[in-house]
Structure formats: structure tokens, C-alpha cells
Amino acid sequence: MHLTGYFLQRLLRGLVTFWFAVTVTFFLVRLLPGDPVSAVASPSMTEEIRQRQLEVYGLDRPLLAQYFAYLGQLVQGNLGISFLSSQPVSKILLERLPWTLLLTGTALIVTVLLGIPLGVLAATRARGWVDQIVQVSGVIGQSLFVPSIGIFLLYTLGLLAGWFPIGGAVKSDLTGFARIASIAHHLVLPCLTLVMAQLASYVLTLRATLIEALGEEYCDLARAKGTPENKVIWKHALRNALLPTTTLIGLQIGFLVGGAVLTETIYAYPGVGRAIFEAVGQLDFPVLQGAFVLLAATVVLANLATDLAYGLLDPRVRAG
Amino acid sequence: MSASNMTPADAPAAGGLLAPADLTPGRRTWRAFSRNPLGMISAAIILLMVAVAIAAPLLAKFPSGYGRDILMPPSGAHPFGTDDLGRDVLAQVIWGTRISMIIAFASSLLAILIGVALGVLAAYARKLDGIVSTLVDVSLALPVLPLMILVAALIGPSVTTLVMVIALFSWPEVTRIVRSQALSVTRLPYVDAARTIGGSHFWIMTRHILPAVAPIIVVSVVLTASRAVLSEAGLSFLGLGDPESWSWGKILFNAQRSGALTVAWWCTLFPSLAILLLVVSATLVSIAYNDARNPKTRET
Numbered sequence: 001m002h003l004t005g006y007f008l009q010r011l012l013r014g015l016v017t018f019w020f021a022v023t024v025t026f027f028l029v030r031l032l033p034g035d036p037v038s039a040v041a042s043p044s045m046t047e048e049i050r051q052r053q054l055e056v057y058g059l060d061r062p063l064l065a066q067y068f069a070y071l072g073q074l075v076q077g078n079l080g081i082s083f084l085s086s087q088p089v090s091k092i093l094l095e096r097l098p099w100t101l102l103l104t105g106t107a108l109i110v111t112v113l114l115g116i117p118l119g120v121l122a123a124t125r126a127r128g129w130v131d132q133i134v135q136v137s138g139v140i141g142q143s144l145f146v147p148s149i150g151i152f153l154l155y156t157l158g159l160l161a162g163w164f165p166i167g168g169a170v171k172s173d174l175t176g177f178a179r180i181a182s183i184a185h186h187l188v189l190p191c192l193t194l195v196m197a198q199l200a201s202y203v204l205t206l207r208a209t210l211i212e213a214l215g216e217e218y219c220d221l222a223r224a225k226g227t228p229e230n231k232v233i234w235k236h237a238l239r240n241a242l243l244p245t246t247t248l249i250g251l252q253i254g255f256l257v258g259g260a261v262l263t264e265t266i267y268a269y270p271g272v273g274r275a276i277f278e279a280v281g282q283l284d285f286p287v288l289q290g291a292f293v294l295l296a297a298t299v300v301l302a303n304l305a306t307d308l309a310y311g312l313l314d315p316r317v318r319a320g
Numbered sequence: 321m322s323a324s325n326m327t328p329a330d331a332p333a334a335g336g337l338l339a340p341a342d343l344t345p346g347r348r349t350w351r352a353f354s355r356n357p358l359g360m361i362s363a364a365i366i367l368l369m370v371a372v373a374i375a376a377p378l379l380a381k382f383p384s385g386y387g388r389d390i391l392m393p394p395s396g397a398h399p400f401g402t403d404d405l406g407r408d409v410l411a412q413v414i415w416g417t418r419i420s421m422i423i424a425f426a427s428s429l430l431a432i433l434i435g436v437a438l439g440v441l442a443a444y445a446r447k448l449d450g451i452v453s454t455l456v457d458v459s460l461a462l463p464v465l466p467l468m469i470l471v472a473a474l475i476g477p478s479v480t481t482l483v484m485v486i487a488l489f490s491w492p493e494v495t496r497i498v499r500s501q502a503l504s505v506t507r508l509p510y511v512d513a514a515r516t517i518g519g520s521h522f523w524i525m526t527r528h529i530l531p532a533v534a535p536i537i538v539v540s541v542v543l544t545a546s547r548a549v550l551s552e553a554g555l556s557f558l559g560l561g562d563p564e565s566w567s568w569g570k571i572l573f574n575a576q577r578s579g580a581l582t583v584a585w586w587c588t589l590f591p592s593l594a595i596l597l598l599v600v601s602a603t604l605v606s607i608a609y610n611d612a613r614n615p616k617t618r619e620t
């Protein structure tokens with residue numbers, strides 16, 4: 001019952017966030033200097049052609065009318081027409097979205113799977129040398145520039161060692177299992193780049209919350225009852241320490257998506273991020289705007305999922 | 321510990337033995353900070369990079385045009401090697417330090433001004449709190465880089481654009497931190513006292529709440545600036561850097577665009593190291609400053 005209320009509240013918040021993203025970008029695109037009118041119609045056109053161009057893109061109507069028309073189109077999944085390829089933006093981007101979801105999703109799962117044992121290791125050896133190493137690499141890890149990691153991995157593991165392909169997402173004309181293997185093979189380096197970019201935040205957060213949890217009275221009680229220390233860590237303390245980590249996933253997803261744009265650019269990975277890079281070079285504003293709206297929607301949905309997980313995991317939310 | 325337990329009357333009698341008791345909080349923080357080797361080294365690195373940024377014209381010629389030695393590995397003549405057009409990478413990194421520093425400094429200053437003003441206002445004027453907090457939450461939930469890309473592409477790449485765009489999307493983080501710190505202060509009795517004696521809202525906010533959040537602002541300046549370095553590098557790497565000037569991100573962009581990154585590791589390694597060095601130093605300085613300011617972690 002309380003969980004429903006909690007989730008409805010989060011849903012509302014997600015909708016407000018998405019509406020904000022859509023509205024801000026709409027007005028930014030219309031009001032900033034590089035406005036779409038000058039992109040689809042140049043002064044050298046005759047007045048007649050110019051007028052027709054503006055009508056085709058709906059740019060001859062008042063701003064507010066355009067805004068509501070845009071919202072209406074958006075609800076129907078229409079993100080406008082690419083200036084460059086004259087194809088619907090939604091078609092261009094939806095073809096690419098699965099690659100970005102595959103990349104970011106895999107990176108997130110690998111990060112959490114690596115982050116938990118590393119965080120436990122650092123917290124249970126607090127102030128020891130393992131902890132020192134984890135902390136120092138944590139500070140360095142949080143300061144890494146995503147393209148630097150990407151280029152480093154591309155050069156060492158991709159070019160020098162030759163273990164992994166350095167561009168694209170799959171070898172063409174493969175089917176069945178070979179295709180899946182090729183996809184996984186191409187995924188390694190971009191995924192590893194994103195894992196390295198965000199692992200430190202997870203390890204440091206888990207370390208701090210776990211150290212705190214291990215000092216709580218319920219852990220003392222478990223130890224007093226004769227529970228083995230391993231069980232105290234993994235069954236008692238970790239369960240509680242994982243809650244802030246769940247929140248961190250929500251906070252980091254925006255960063256993850258930004259990292260994906262940079263990573264896909266380096267590896268020519270055919271996701272939404274690479275589409276953004278290509279659109280920047282050609283000033284294809286509808287694609288840039290659509291890509292942001294699509295990524296914002298993805299982030300909002302992912303945040304809703306982590307909120308739901310948090311609600312299910314934390315009995316305090318369930319009970320209200 | 322013992323110094324803080326003493327009454328003021330006892331303190332002078334103790335003489336020079338317990339000198340820290342006579343020090344102002346600021347000097348006490350500095351004493352603790354100066355004893356932290358990691359913090360001092362990091363501060364020295366940042367100062368050195370500022371010096372390089374200022375003295376760039378004296379240290380290297382502005383890299384332009386074409387050179388004859390294309391894609392040369394590091395050597396005596398070119399310590400960082402040359403790029404695909406034969407330009408000296410060391411000179412690019414030196415001039416890049418300048419632009420990266422200017423953008424980081426200017427955009428973090430702007431973001432701090434907006435962020436602190438809104439943070440203090442939200443904590444003090446409870447009616448505005450709802451709007452500001454929602455705005456901050458919503459902005460922090462969105463993927464910032466794609467939004468920065470859109471705006472930077474619309475305005476057209478230049479140093480000013482980068483500063484504005486990075487500041488525009490960096491202040492919510494500052495507001496969030498300042499607001500939560502200022503909230504705990506506005507509930508303290510001395511703020512009520514200031515109001516009771518008839519102080520204006522502006523006077524209370526600037527003279528009583530602002531000083532209480534000042535240490536948080538110091539940390540924010542450093543962290544916001546280091547994040548701005550990363551944002552600038554990210555935007556420049558995607559081709560949104562100022563076409564007229566060099567920055568670390570732009571060196572990487574050139575290497576990516578020309579394909580030099582697959583043959584010449586020196587084109588990408590040195591700007592990457594510069595970014596890493598600056599951001600790590602900034603992080604360590606802010607950690608050391610926090611430790612020095614906190615009596616619990618301060619060793620003296």
C-alpha cells in the first residue's frame with residue numbers, strides 16, 4: 001500500500017523531470033543563435049521557397065503553438081526530421097538505441113559485480129595496505145577522463161596486444177552464435193572503458209557505508225551470538241550497505257550516459273552517442289535534440305527502476 | 321585536544337607550549353594542511369600548472385601551421401613528439417594548459433556565484449526552497465553531457481560558449497551542497513538573534529549565513545573547477561572546442577580525427593596525463609583541506 005504511494009510519487013517526479021528536459025531543450029533550440037530557421041532556410045533562397053521550407057518544418061507558426069505541436073508529436077513518438085538525411089529522427093535513433101543500452105547495461109552490471117567484492121575487501125581491511133591501495137586508486141579512478149581510458153585500452157589491448165577489435169559493434173554477415181560472439185568480442189573494450197570510469201565511485205561508497213554498518217549494534221549482536229565474521233559481513237552488514245549503493249546507481253546513470261557518448265565516439269560504436277558525435281560535426285540539431293530527449297527518457301526510466309528496487313529492498317519504505 | 325578544553329583564563333598561563341590555542345581557525349587549518357605531504361604536493365602541482373598557463377608564451381611558440389617532422393616520437397627536439405601536421409605536442413599541452421585553466425576557473429567561478437546565491441537563498445527563504453530544490457533535483461537527474469553538447473553546438477564553439485555552457489549545468493551541484501549546509505545554520509539561535517535585532521534579510525544572508533558555509537564553498541570551487549576541466553575536455557574531444565585555441569581535449573580530438581591515435585601514443589598520452597594530474601591534485605587538495613579543517617581528523 002505504502003509502496004504504491006511511494007512509487008506513484010517517484011513516477012510523478014520522473015514525469016516532471018522528463019517534461020523539464022523536453023521543455024528546456026525546445027526553447028533552447030528555438031531561442032539560441034543557431035536557430036533552426038537559419039538551418040533549413042538560407043537568405044539566398046527566394047521568398048517563396050523559404051516560406052515553403054519553413055512550412056514543411058512548421059517553423060512559420062508562433063512559438064507556443066510550435067511547442068504544443070512538438071509535445072503532441074513527441075507523445076506519438078515523433079522527434080522531427082533530420083536536417084541532413086531527411087529521415088525521421090526517431091527512426092535513426094531507435095535503430096541505435098539498443099547498442100547504447102547493451103553497452104551501458106553491461107557496463108553497469110559488470111561495475112556492480114566488481115564493485116561489491118572490492119568494496120567488501122577494502123572495508124574489512126580498513127586502514128590496512130589493501131585498503132590504502134583501494135583508496136588511492138579510488139581517487140585516481142574518479143579523476144579519469146573517459147576518452148583517456150578509452151584511447152589507452154584501444155592502444156594497449158586493441159592495437160598492441162591485438163586481443164580485441166577496436167571499432168564497430170559486430171562483424172557484418174555473421175549469423176547465429178558467431179554473431180553473438182562477435183558482438184561480445186566488440187563489446188569488451190568500450191564496456192571496460194565505462195567500467196573503469198565509474199568503478200571507483202561504487203567501491204568508495206560501498207567501503208564507507210560498509211565500515212559504518214560493521215560498527216552498528218546489530219553487527220555486534222550477531223558477533224556476540226557467535227555468527228562467523230564472514231556471515232556478519234555478507235549477510236548482515238552488506239545488505240544494509242547496499243542501499244546507498246542502489247541510490248548511487250540512480251545518481252551515476254547520467255554520468256554513465258555521458259561516458260557512453262565519449263566511448264562510442266572513440267570505438268565508432270553505432271549507438272546513440274556516436275550519432276550525437278556525427279550530428280555535432282554536421283550541425284544536425286533535430287538529431288542532437290532528439291538524442292538528448294531519448295537519453296533523458298532512458299535515464300528517467302532507469303531511475304524509476306532503481307527507485308522501485310530501493311522500495312522493495314528497504315522495509316522502511318515499504319512500511320512508510 | 322587539551323588546548324580546547326581550557327578556559328580562556330588558563331590559556332595565557334600555559335605560554336608557548338600550547339601555541340595552537342592562540343591561533344585563529346584559519347591559521348590552525350593552514351598549520352594542519354601544511355603538515356599533510358600529499359596535500360602540499362598537490363597544491364604545488366596546481367600552482368605549477370597555473371604558472372605554466374600564465375607563462376605559456378614564454379615557454380613555447382603557439383603551435384600553428386605545418387612542420388616537416390610529422391608524427392615523430394618524443395626526442396630531444398620535441399620532448400612530447402609531434403602530431404600528424406608536424407606540430408610540437410609539448411607546445412600544444414602548454415598552450416592547452418592555458419585554455420583549460422581559463423575555462424575551468426571562469427566557469428567554476430560563475431557556477432559558484434549562481435550556486436551559492438541560490439543555495440543560501442533556498443535555505444533562508446523557505447518559500448523559494450521548493451522551487452530551487454526541485455530545479456536542482458531535476459537538473460541533477462538529467463544526462464548533462466548530451467545537453468551541454470546540444471547547447472554548445474547551437475551557440476557555436478568558442479571559449480565564451482564553453483564557459484557559459486559548463487557554468488549553466490554545473491551550479492545545481494553547488495546549490496545542493498551549499499543549501500544542505502546552510503539549512504543547518506539557519507536553524508541556529510544566532511540567526512534568530514540577528515533577525516530579532518532587526519537585521520535585514522540581505523545582511524543576515526551575507527554576513528551571518530555566508531561565512532558559515534564558506535569552507536564548503538572553498539571545497540566546491542576546487543571540485544567544480546576540476547569537473548569543469550573534464551567537461552571542457554569532453555566537449556572539445558567531440559569537436560566543440562574553440563577552433564582558434566588549444567586545449568587538452570582538442571589535442572585528443574585532433575588525434576582521434578586524424579587517426580593519429582592509432583599510430584602515435586604520444587599525441588594522446590601527454591594531454592591525458594595533464595588532465596589526470598590536474599584533476600587528481602584538485603581532489604587531493606580538497607580532501608586535505610577537509611581533513612585539516614575538521615578537528616576530528618586534525619592531528620594537532
